[in-house]
Amino acid sequence: MQREAKRSGAFGWFFQRISGILLLATLIGHFWVQHMPTDYLADEEEYKQIRAAYAEKYPEYKKAVEAGLITDPKFGEHIITYEKVTKRLSNPLWKAFDLLFLIFGLYHGFNGMLNIIDDYAKNKGLRLTLVATCWVLALALFVIGAQTVLTAGPYQPPSFSISQLWQ
Amino acid sequence: MAVETQNPKTAPKLPYVAGFQGAVQRILEYKWRPGMWAWILHRISGIGMVVYLVIHIFGLRALYDPAKFDALMSSYRSPLFKLGEFALLAIVTYHSINGFRIVMVDFLGWSPKQKRMFYATLVLSAIIILLGGYPILAPYFIIPLFK
Numbered sequence: 561m562q563r564e565a566k567r568s569g570a571f572g573w574f575f576q577r578i579s580g581i582l583l584l585a586t587l588i589g590h591f592w593v594q595h596m597p598t599d600y601l602a603d604e605e606e607y608k609q610i611r612a613a614y615a616e617k618y619p620e621y622k623k624a625v626e627a628g629l630i631t632d633p634k635f636g637e638h639i640i641t642y643e644k645v646t647k648r649l650s651n652p653l654w655k656a657f658d659l660l661f662l663i664f665g666l667y668h669g670f671n672g673m674l675n676i677i678d679d680y681a682k683n684k685g686l687r688l689t690l691v692a693t694c695w696v697l698a699l700a701l702f703v704i705g706a707q708t709v710l711t712a713g714p715y716q717p718p719s720f721s722i723s724q725l726w727q
Numbered sequence: 728m729a730v731e732t733q734n735p736k737t738a739p740k741l742p743y744v745a746g747f748q749g750a751v752q753r754i755l756e757y758k759w760r761p762g763m764w765a766w767i768l769h770r771i772s773g774i775g776m777v778v779y780l781v782i783h784i785f786g787l788r789a790l791y792d793p794a795k796f797d798a799l800m801s802s803y804r805s806p807l808f809k810l811g812e813f814a815l816l817a818i819v820t821y822h823s824i825n826g827f828r829i830v831m832v833d834f835l836g837w838s839p840k841q842k843r844m845f846y847a848t849l850v851l852s853a854i855i856i857l858l859g860g861y862p863i864l865a866p867y868f869i870i871p872l873f874k
Contacts, residue, residue: 577829577830577833577834580826580827580830581827581830584823584826584827587819587823591816591819591859595812595816595859595862595863596859596862597862611797614793614794614797618793618794620792620793620794621793621794621797623794624794624797624798629794629798629801629802630794630797630798630801631801631804634804634866634867634870634871635866635870635871635874636865636866636870637804637866637867638862639800639804640800640803641796641797641800642790642796642797643793645790645796646790662784665780666780669773669776669777669780670777672773672777673774673777676770676773676774680750682743682745683745697781701780701781701784701785704784704785704788705784708784708787708788708790708791711791712790712791
């Protein structure tokens, strides 16, 4: 039974759809906070304030501003900043959200690549090389991405704790 | 990859031509109907997003350092990258909605309506791309026109 399922590709087929639905749900959240003009991005004024404050705090940041690497905001622009991203990720629920997004995205993306390899790469050696590349890349990206999300931002006490429920 | 619907023992064997030439030959033999467009756009956009995902996750390692991260974000704020962000929205939107259509066809048996659903996919994608694309492009390409 299990062998049969593996050979037919039914597992991959089914979970490509399930992970697609889950990915769509998390993608909407990700797009909303990272690409749309909400409080999770800095508007012009906030961006200037954040830039000035960080330049004062970190010499490296000041050097980057002076070198023109951290550019002026455009009128009406909303900008992704270290300050806002790490503030969002100081909430463990957002950390969990981003981790799930990472897992769904990597699974769905690389399972899709395996399907494409299955369709076109008929040579055994080529197939093995491509499949192995996919696995190595996906696992490496998972480690890198999870590390980025988990270590992001200065530690702050969580704004919501489960223990609040019975206190 | 689809679940096999034919018995491999009884299915007619097509002559298989290996290599690049064979691939070109097969693509030329495709029948370009709406379903084929839906499928090939889904596949190409999928590959594009995996390439983007790899670059994106590698780039985000900069999140440990405020100066590096904000400089990286500044480099993403050129007109060219804003067009890229818009293209990303278009690709993601099409792939998502067409994927949703595929799930409806596969899980809810909406296959008799799938051609009409593909046209609905295109219309809905266009609406979301225009609505979501405006805030991305406006500060660089639209607001300056009125200043």
